[in-house]
Amino acid sequence: MAIAQDKTDNFDDLLTCTICLETYKGPKYLPCLHTFCKTCINTYILSTVNKGKTGTTFKCPICRQDVLMGESPGNPETWAEKLPGNHFVASMMDRQEIRKSEKMCDSCKVNNKSEKARSLCTVCEEAFCSSCETYHKSFKISAKHPIISLEDVGTNKETVIVSSLIFCEEHSGEIIKAYCVDHSKPICTLCATLSHRKCDDVITIEKAVSGIKKSQKAMEMSAELKDTSKQLSDLIRDRKKHLTDFEKEVHAILTKVSTIKDNIIEHLNKIEGQIKDEIIKSKKETVLKLSEESTKLESLKRTVDNWIAIYNTCLHHGSELQCLLEMNRINENKEKFGDAFNKGICGIKNMSMHLESNDIVENFAKRVPIIGKVKLVETKTSCPKLSLGKKINFHTGNINVIKCIDLNAESVFLSGLFMKDEFIFTNSQSNEVLKFSHNGDILAKLKLSGKPFDIDLINGTKAAVSSSSNTISIINTQDMTLCRSFATTYPVHGFCHVNGEFILASSPTLTWINATTGVQIEQATTIGDNFLLYAKNRSDYICADGSNTVSRTVNNTKVFSYTNEKLSNARGISVDYDENFYICAHTSGNIHQITKDGKLIRIIPAESIGIKQPWVIRFKKNSNQFFVTCYQTGKIVVCEII
Structure with missing residues (x-):
């Protein structure tokens, strides 16, 4: 069925490089599927990768995801050349030109x-004029190549494939001719004979693509992508609304701070006015009293001065009789004058004014150093989880066994990792780290000096292994070689690697150390039995907290403790992508599934998946698949929840 013209022609945005904003020249794509011109991505790599240091990754210019260039990436100048070409975009560019x-x-x-x-020859991917088309058909090697009319391509009169040659990403120049169903991967002849020779289901690429556009899987994929896009649109809208609300909150707080300041100033002005009025009133009353005292004393002084003037005049100009009479008069008034003088003098007091301020006022800056504290409160939202796969009900889904790997060992500390297409397992009985294919075939072994206990991934190619000799070994998971080892000086059994640190578990102690130097950073204690643990980050972890209890701790606070009489000797702990926890109960022979807040969902008998004493459980990232190891029998069972 031909696609309508107005829909197929509208793909200019797909053909535009987001770096140079021009039509792609030699389009190369990254694992995140973002595409760039070969020259543009090369310039970007050289401008962002630190030439003074050896690196193996760079970040996508758009989504900022790390792009791993392998264990031996070579010079960054060659990285752009190694990136796979985007054949679909090249095909669309041809269609656009046509x-x-x-x-x-x-x-x-x-x-x-x-x-x-x-x-156009769809095999050679070359366009011809009429003469060259004739020559092309005349050669034996190309005589049967499908030739299509460019006019038909341009008008979409029929369904045509502009480019039918897709080259292998692993083997340059090799054409995709088959499809590995086991790995869900298109492969070339070299891939089929080298890395996929043991795969059970390899079919021709023609069979794999037959009816793919109308298949149920294609329809489901389209629906899932549209649903995910809608969820992201809703999340973006929610985030933008939250940003607006946050800005309003900040504005409201700033307004409140100004209001508080204005209220404080208004109150200070008010009490300043009150104290000033009191001071002025007290001053007025005191000044009036002091003035009256001065007036009385001045009156007494004038009386005395008048007596002096009269008496001196009598002495110099009056008769003897006049002097006698004036002396008698003064003596007669002296007693009355003395009473008035004493009365006036006794009531005299020195006046002074002091301000007795309270302690809050005297030390206002110290007593009121701040208006308040600004706090950023993080609250978890109820945003939906995005998933580009089949929606799984982890609470009620059935558990199916996919495969079983048997190490034929007894009483073995057996831990492991999900890799891309392989498994990595530790075997304490043989002192080995083992690498298996997805089919369970042994690929490589690495012998260690001590018994390996637990393993955790550091990055895409390196993992750390704890051992009985209190040693952490760093190994290369690609070629299974030992990179380095260092003694922890702290007891260690199980551990987790988080943000450049190791959290070591050895009952009843948890120890945080620097993953590079081994220097202790922090320690915590539990009630006991914490052999293994799961950590979301350095301050959010869950581990055994007694013989039949596990506790989750966030920021040094226990958010829940799950206890069950059927939970005996908790060991391995893992989490699915819905944040449900799974706990291996070693002695009681079951697996406890609990919610993120510690509520029991169900107890899974170990015998139901073919093991006896579950030791370690690990979920594949963003997947419904997990494996469980058995301490008693050395079996590894890979399962899925459906």
Whole structure:
């Protein structure tokens, strides 16, 4: 069925490089599927990768995901060349050129001629003019190549494939000819004979693509992508609304701070006015009293001064009789004057004014150093979880066994990792780290000096292994070689690697150490039995907290403790992508599934998946698959919840 013209022609955005904003030239794509011109991504890599240091990754310019260039990436100048070409984009570019009648004959270009192309060979991916098409059909090697009309491609009169040659990403120049169903991966002949020779289900690429556009899987994928896009749109809208609300909260707080300041100033002005009025009133009353005292004393002084003037005049100019009479008069008034003087003098007091301020006022800056504290409160939202796969009900889903790997060992500390297409397991009985294919075939072994206990991933190619000799060994998971080892000086059984640190578990102690130097950072204690643990980050972890209890601790606070009489000797702990916890009960022979807040969902008997004493459980990232190891029998059972 042909696709409508107006829909197929509207793909200009797909053909535009987001770096140079022009049509792609040599389109290369990253694992995140973002595509760039070969020259553009090369310039970006060279500008962002630190040339002074050896690195193996760079970040996508758009989504900032790490792009791993392998264990031996070589010079960053060669990285762009190693990236796979985007054949779909190249095909769409050809279609665009054809639609715009701009496609020129590729054979003529070689001879420095310019002829408009009329047809296209879908095998050779070359456009031909009428003459070159005739020559192309005349050669035995290309006589049967499908030739399509560019006019049909441009008008979409029929369903045509502009480019039918897709090259292998692992083997340059090799064409995709088969499809490995086991790995869900298109492969070339070399892939089929080298890395996929043991795969059970390898089919031709023609069979794999037959009816793919109308298949149920294609429809489900389209629906899932649209649903995910809608969820992301809802989340973006929610985030933008939250940003607006947050800005309003900040504005409200700033307004409140200003209001508090204004209220404080208003109150200070008010009490300042009150104290000033009191001071002025006290001053007025005191000044009046002091003035009256001075007036009385001045009156007494004038009386005395008058007596002095009269008496001196009598002495110099009066008769003896006049002097006698004035002396008698003064003596007669002296007693009355003395009473008035004593009365006036006794009531005199020195006046002074003091301000007795309270302690809050005297030390206002110290007593009121701040208006308040600004706190950022993080609250978990109820945003939906995004999933590009089949929606699984982890609470009620059935558990199916996919495969069983038997190490034929007894009483073995057996831990492991999910890799991309392989498994890595520790075997304490043989002192080995083992690498298996997805089918359970042994691929490689690494012998260690001590008994390996637990293993955790550091990055895409390196893992750390704890051992009985209190040693952490760093290994390369690609070629299974030992990179380095260092003694922890702290007891260690199980551990987790989080943000450059190891959290070591050895009952009843948890120890945080630097993953590079081994220097202790922090320690905590439990009630006991904490052999293994799961950590979301350095301050959010769950481990055994007694013989039949596990506790989750967040920021040094226990958020829950789960206790069950059927939970005996908790060991391995893992989490699915819905944040449900799974706890291996070693002695009681079951697996406890609990919610993220410690509520029991169900108890899974170990015998139901073919083991006796579950030791370690690990979920594959963003998947419904997990494996459980058995301490008693050395079996590893890979399961899925459906």
